[in-house]
Amino acid sequence: MKRKKLRVVMAGFGNVGQKMAAMLTGERDRYPGLAGLELEPVAIVTGRHGGLVDPKGIDLGRALAQYREQGGFPAAPMTALQALETLDYDALVEISTLDIAGRGGLAMAHVRAALERGRHVATANKGPAAFAYAELAALARKKNVRFLFESAVMDGTPIFCLGRALRGLNVTGISGIFNTTTNFVLSRLEAGESMASAVKTAQQLGFAEADPANDLEGWDSSAKVSVLANFFMDAGIDPLRVDRRGITGVTADDVARARAAGRRIKLVCRAWRENGRVRAEVKPREVEAGHYFSAVNGRAAALRLEFDMLGPLWLLEENPDLMDTASGVLQDLLAIASES
Amino acid sequence: MKRKKLRVVMAGFGNVGQKMAAMLTGERDRYPGLAGLELEPVAIVTGRHGGLVDPKGIDLGRALAQYREQGGFPAAPMTALQALETLDYDALVEISTLDIAGRGGLAMAHVRAALERGRHVATANKGPAAFAYAELAALARKKNVRFLFESAVMDGTPIFCLGRALRGLNVTGISGIFNTTTNFVLSRLEAGESMASAVKTAQQLGFAEADPANDLEGWDSSAKVSVLANFFMDAGIDPLRVDRRGITGVTADDVARARAAGRRIKLVCRAWRENGRVRAEVKPREVEAGHYFSAVNGRAAALRLEFDMLGPLWLLEENPDLMDTASGVLQDLLAIASES
Numbered sequence: 001m002k003r004k005k006l007r008v009v010m011a012g013f014g015n016v017g018q019k020m021a022a023m024l025t026g027e028r029d030r031y032p033g034l035a036g037l038e039l040e041p042v043a044i045v046t047g048r049h050g051g052l053v054d055p056k057g058i059d060l061g062r063a064l065a066q067y068r069e070q071g072g073f074p075a076a077p078m079t080a081l082q083a084l085e086t087l088d089y090d091a092l093v094e095i096s097t098l099d100i101a102g103r104g105g106l107a108m109a110h111v112r113a114a115l116e117r118g119r120h121v122a123t124a125n126k127g128p129a130a131f132a133y134a135e136l137a138a139l140a141r142k143k144n145v146r147f148l149f150e151s152a153v154m155d156g157t158p159i160f161c162l163g164r165a166l167r168g169l170n171v172t173g174i175s176g177i178f179n180t181t182t183n184f185v186l187s188r189l190e191a192g193e194s195m196a197s198a199v200k201t202a203q204q205l206g207f208a209e210a211d212p213a214n215d216l217e218g219w220d221s222s223a224k225v226s227v228l229a230n231f232f233m234d235a236g237i238d239p240l241r242v243d244r245r246g247i248t249g250v251t252a253d254d255v256a257r258a259r260a261a262g263r264r265i266k267l268v269c270r271a272w273r274e275n276g277r278v279r280a281e282v283k284p285r286e287v288e289a290g291h292y293f294s295a296v297n298g299r300a301a302a303l304r305l306e307f308d309m310l311g312p313l314w315l316l317e318e319n320p321d322l323m324d325t326a327s328g329v330l331q332d333l334l335a336i337a338s339e340s
Numbered sequence: 341m342k343r344k345k346l347r348v349v350m351a352g353f354g355n356v357g358q359k360m361a362a363m364l365t366g367e368r369d370r371y372p373g374l375a376g377l378e379l380e381p382v383a384i385v386t387g388r389h390g391g392l393v394d395p396k397g398i399d400l401g402r403a404l405a406q407y408r409e410q411g412g413f414p415a416a417p418m419t420a421l422q423a424l425e426t427l428d429y430d431a432l433v434e435i436s437t438l439d440i441a442g443r444g445g446l447a448m449a450h451v452r453a454a455l456e457r458g459r460h461v462a463t464a465n466k467g468p469a470a471f472a473y474a475e476l477a478a479l480a481r482k483k484n485v486r487f488l489f490e491s492a493v494m495d496g497t498p499i500f501c502l503g504r505a506l507r508g509l510n511v512t513g514i515s516g517i518f519n520t521t522t523n524f525v526l527s528r529l530e531a532g533e534s535m536a537s538a539v540k541t542a543q544q545l546g547f548a549e550a551d552p553a554n555d556l557e558g559w560d561s562s563a564k565v566s567v568l569a570n571f572f573m574d575a576g577i578d579p580l581r582v583d584r585r586g587i588t589g590v591t592a593d594d595v596a597r598a599r600a601a602g603r604r605i606k607l608v609c610r611a612w613r614e615n616g617r618v619r620a621e622v623k624p625r626e627v628e629a630g631h632y633f634s635a636v637n638g639r640a641a642a643l644r645l646e647f648d649m650l651g652p653l654w655l656l657e658e659n660p661d662l663m664d665t666a667s668g669v670l671q672d673l674l675a676i677a678s679e680s
Contacts, residue, residue: 023649031649033508156650158506165505166498167674168373169667290637292656295630309363309371309667310496314656316632327509327649334507 003038004337007057007089010044011080011110012096013073016124016151017044018064019326020095025061034330037337039093043083044073047096047106051076055087081106084113091336093329094123100219100239104131111136111147118143120340122332124151124325130223131238133230146336151328153178153224154301155320158331162315163232171232173306174271178224180299181208181215182247182267186284187297189255190264195248207299218246218267218282225269225280232305233271235278243281250284262289266296292316343378344677347397347429350384351420351450352436353413356464356491357384358404359666360435365401374670377677379433383423384413387436387446391416395427421446424453431676433669434463440559440579444471451476451487458483460680462672464491464665470563471578473570486676491668493518493564494641495660498671502655503572511572513646514611518564520639521548521555522587522607526624527637529595530604535588547639558586558607558622565609565620572645573611575618583621590624602629606636632656 010017023031024039041058045051049072052058067073084092092114099105104127111121111128115136123129128136129149140147150160163171177183184207188198199216202208214220222239229235247267258265263286271280287293292314296302303315317324350357363371364379381398385391389412392398407413424432432454439445444467451468454461455476463469468476469489480487490500503511517523524547528538539556542548554560562579569575587607598605603626611620627633632654636642643655657664 031508033510033649037508157653158502158509158650161505161507162498162502165501167501167671167678168371168377169498169671170373290635292632292635295632295635297630309373309663309670310498311660311664312658313497314654314658316654316656318652318654320651323649324651330649331507331509338507 004036005038005040006091006333006337006340007040007042008091008093009080009083009087009089009114010041010093010095011107012094013044013046013049013067014095014097015322016325016329017095018067019322020329021060021064023323023326023330025064033334037330037334039333042087042089043080045076045078045080045083046073050074051080053077053083081109081113084110084117089119090340091120091122091333093333094121094125094128095329096125098126098214098220098223100214100223103238104128108132112139115139115143115145115147118145120145120336121147122329122336123149124329126152126223126227129230130226133227134234134236146339148332148335149227150332151325152227154303154315154317155324156326156328156331157315157317159303159315160231161331169307169309171305172273172308174225174228174232174269174304176225176269176301176303177266177293177296178269178301179215179221179267180301181212182221183296183300184298185216186247186250186255186265186267189250189252190259192252194252216246216248218244221267221269221282225271225282228303229271229278229280233273233278235271235280237278237280243279245283247284258286263287264289264294266293268293344376345378345380346431346673346677346680347380347382348431348433349420349423349427349429349454350381350433350435351447352434353384353386353389353407354435354437355662356435356665356669358407359662360669361400361404363663363666363670365404373674377670377674379673382427382429383420385416385418385420385423386413390414391420393417393423421449421453424450425457429459430680431460431462431673433673434461434465434468435669436465438466438554438560438563440554440563443578444468448472452479455479455483455485455487458485460485460676461487462669462676463489464669466492466563466567469570470566473567474574474576486679488672488675489567490672491665492567494643494655494657495664496666496668496671497655497657499643499655500571501671509647509649511645512613512648514565514568514572514609514644516565516609516641516643517606517633517636518609518641519555519561519607520641521552522561523636523640524638525556526587526590526595526605526607529590529592530599532592534592556586556588558584561607561609561622565611565622568643569611569618569620573613573618575611575620577618577620583619585623587624598626603627604629604634606633608633
């Protein structure tokens, strides 16, 4: 098969970026669906680990080897934003981390810059769609390019791919469990561990960030339910307007009491229409045994969509890892490559 | 919104057809997604309840009222096949019931006739895709029309819609619980009822057909896993080649023994690749508590897809009714209308 070459600017080259690079080079044979795709970065710029810029194209495999050998790239000759504003490329691959305090932060600036120049965007960063979906989707439409973010919620689970393909169905309500760290910590509380110890275990196993507040206080979940509500329900909300309570106030006693009644406590996200507006919340809730939410364990996640012309539909993922997140970005890039 | 008018031949006008007609007429306001669609039958021909034929177009609302008042239509002036071969129309709506013994039976002939004449097909009947997916899909491609069957598995759950939209992902395995009657009967066995009594209850509640053998012996499940394996895995199988065991041999003792060990018995469908071929089976299996299969109750259904470039994805429906099945056909017709 002839490969479609996409020239990209990559903003970020952390775990997801490195996994993408591996899947497109050394691991390529495992993924026949990637056969038609070639990614040629003209810039790979990270936040704190330098960057590479070469308008003639960077070999992705060699860049990956260099990054791994040296623990990063040399100092970058320009910022990602400068690269996006000055170089020639087909698509932005935005894989930096979420910045809630900065309302999407640099990722937002990157996405805007790319779309303004009529370039496609594939982003695993939740910020842009969480804080400014309507604006960015309209800009992409105006410029006739794609603004895709499959990995923003439930890793590579093809939620938005499905949403774009649906015919005649309007989403009237959303609920779900989307955050791994809180799900894991709540399970450990059920097993009798203390909150502090459970969080430490999550960090040791690599589930939780060094600063777990984004997860425990429900910010990650708020960002995800915002993306979903904006995409599926034209909500026009953002994470700061989600009625949010994390799990930091949940005690081992709460969990034990629920358990004794045959229930489990989960950090549940919801979005619904009320008086003509969309409201969203993130709250610890008791869920019944035998309910699908109750079977969401470990790194699993669950999304329930309600429709006008169809009964509720559940999408669940089992035990995602880095490959799933990288897969989501690659699915987006394949969609872009098929059109450009 | 200007309505797109689709001229259709409807083969069958049972519960699903009547619900579709109601949704497109009296209930139309509840479903804004249907605003752009108008269905104008040139023929509605049933198996045993007569039919209407009018090349100038039949008013769907009036036909529904007539059918309900008179318990059917007058004797049809031609068969559905004759209508498909001689009248002018845009799409076949095939909503007759599954005929396993006849390898798809009349429905197969209807679909072939429509596709041969370059007309679109939307079918809720599992037979054509279960017995001849590869042939019919190839014919549809050659004639540049759509062959759609969203309601064939899990009612209107947008399984095939999702499948067509996926990028880069190859399905490597399928499993699921797809049959309502067996699921219901197994639950009643768990509650202590006998098989005979449970089947009778299912019939009284309208879950099971007067002749429940298609469900209990696993034929319905075999047809559904065939459709899925043919569509997602190019299996080229049919229901007669599925390794099939229904639930007629399951006893109250089996169910109680499983229950005591914290497990439930479910009629589970599977398809997988083995030595370069796709194999499929339908078997009663014990599933663990806390597994999503274990939470599939009543009319619910579950599909688990395994991929090469993504972890397993679950699609679940909760408690579908006629609206969901009708919705699947209408989703197909909206897809057809958007292209024709």
